Amino acid sequence: MNLTTRTALLLVGIVFTAYHAARTLFWTGPVMHPILVIITVCFGALATLIALFAEPRTPAVAIDAPLTAGGNGPKVLPMWAAVLALVAAALTPTAIAIGVGRDHVDAPYATGYIGGIGLLMTVVMIRRRVMCALLGVALLVIGSVIWLGPLGAFSFGLVGAIMWVSVAQIIMHSLDRASRDTVRLIELQRAAAAWQAAQSVRRRERRVRVQFALQVAGPLLTRMIGQGGALTSEERAEARVAEGTLRDELRAPNLLDTRVRVAIEQARRQGSTVTLLDEGGLDGLTEEELGRIRGEIADAIASAPSARIIVRSSRHPEIAVTVVGRSAAGDGLTPEDTVELWQEIARATTN
Template structure:
C-alpha cells in the first residue's frame, strides 16, 4: 500500500526536478553556463537532502502542554541544523548565481526565473521539516536577491508571490495538523480516563452487590422476624438483632479485614457479651490477596484467644504495623484506662 509520505516525497522530487530542468532549457545563449549548472546541482542536492534526510532514532518533540506533535512516525522529522545552514546558503547564492549566469538579457526568461519557484519549494520543505524561522529567512533572502536583479513588480509576478504563499500555507497546515494531533491525544486520554472510571464503578457496584447480599443473609432473618412480630422480640431474638447490627457495621467499616474465620470469631465474641469495634482507616491499600489473607489469619487467632469485654480493631497507617487489636476490661472494675488494657496486639505487614 502506498503511504501518504511516499506520494509527497515523489511529488517533491518531481517538482524540483521539473524546475531544475527549466533552468537547463536555454532558448538563448548564456554567458556563464557552468555557473548555472553548478547552481542547479547545488540546489538539487540540497533539496533532495532536505527531503530524504531522516535521522533515526530521534527524541519525540512535545509542545508546551506535553502533547506529541506530528513528527516521527506521525509526520515529518525536524531538519538538522547543518541542513538548515545548507538550505539558507542555497537561498542566498542560487538567485544571484542564476542572474549572473544567464546574463541581463535573459533574467526574466523562464530559464532565468526558475529559482523563484525552486527556492520557494525548498523553503516549503524546510517549513514542513519544522524549521519555520529558517524557511522565512530563506524567503527573505530570495525576495532581496530577486528584487535586486529584476525589480519588485517583475519578481512578484514571476514567482516570488507564489513562493511566499506556499510557505505560509505549509505553516498553516502544519499548525492545523499539530492541533489535530493534540486534540486526538487529549481525546485518547479522556477515553482512557473514562474507561478507568467505568471499570472502577463496575468494581464498586460488584462490591456493593456482594455487601448487600451478605447483609441480607445476616440481617434478613431477624428483620423478617421483627416485621412479623411487630417489634416484639424475646431476649434471644434481641441478641440476634444486636449481633446482626454489629456484623453489618463490620462489613461497612472494615471489609478488607474480614474473611469467614474473622467473621466467626467476631460473632463468637459478641455472643459472649463483648463489645467489638472494627475500623479500616487505611494502611491496607495496595496489599495483594496473599498478604491480606495472612493478616486476616493472625487477626482471627488473636480474636479467638481474647477474653476482653471490649475489643477495638483498627488498621494502622504505620509502615510496619498493619492492624492493631486492643482489648479492655469492663469499666465497672474501677481501673484506670492504662490498667484496663489487657490485650494489645500489633499485626505486622507481611
C-alpha cells in the first residue's frame, strides 16, 4: 500500500485523538456527571476529526497563496469548522470540571482534555487558521487556569499544548518560505536558460554573419593582400560595394532580402551612397508584411536618382520604414544637400 505523507499525518492525528479521548474516559476515580464528560469528550473528538478532514467548498487556491496550501499541502480549514473548534476549546475545561466534580479536577483523567484541545488547535494551525488557533489556545489557558490554577494548569500539560501549536506555526512558516524560495530559484533557472538560449542564437547569428562576410569580402581581401593594396579603379569600386554590403548585413538584417540587396548593389555601382539603419519596430510583423515592406524598399531604392539614399526603420505605430534621398552637396547651386525623395512605407496596408 502506498502510504502518502498526508495519509500518515491523518493517521497520527486520529491515533492521538483516540488516545486523549480514552485517557479522559478511563476513569480511575469518582465522576459526578459521567454523561456530561462523555458528551464533552465526544464533542472534542468530533471537532478534531472535522478539523482533520473538512474540505473547503472552493478547491481553487488564490494565486498569492503559499505553495504549501491547496493541492500541495494542507487546505485552508473552513470557517465553520474553525468556529466549532473554538467552541470545543471554550466549553471543554468547564464541562470536564463540572462532570468530574470540583474535588477531582486535578485527577489524571480530568486533565486529559488539555492535550486533546492542544492537538485540536495544532490541527487548526496547520490548516491555516492562525488567529483561530491562537484564540483557541488562549481559551484553553483561561479555562484550565480557572479550574486548576496557574501552577496546576502548566504542570498538567498546558506547556506542551502551547508548544505544539507554536511548533506547527514555525513549521508552516518555514515550509511557505522554502516554497517561495523554490519558486524564485525556478524563475532564476528559467531566466538563465532563456539568457543562454538567446546568447546561443546571437552566437549562431554572428557565425552566419562572419561566414557571409568571408564569402563577400574574402576574395577581395585576398587580392588586396596579394597586390599589396595596389588596386585598380574597378577593384576599388568593388571594395566599396563589398564594404557597404557588410555594413548592411550587420546594421539592418531585418530590412534585407534578395530584392533589396540587388537594388542596393545596383545603386552603389551607379555611384550612390546607400545607408541602412534598423532602429527596431519590425520584430512583431509577419513574414508577409515584411515581404511587402522590403518590396517597397527595393522599388524606392531602384527608382531613386539621389546621390545619398538613407533607409531607416521606425517604431512609429503607422510608419514602418522611411526612405530619404538627398542630392550631393556642393554642386554649385546650393551649399548643402537637398531632399529629393521622402517616402514613408506604412506598417500595415489599408483596405
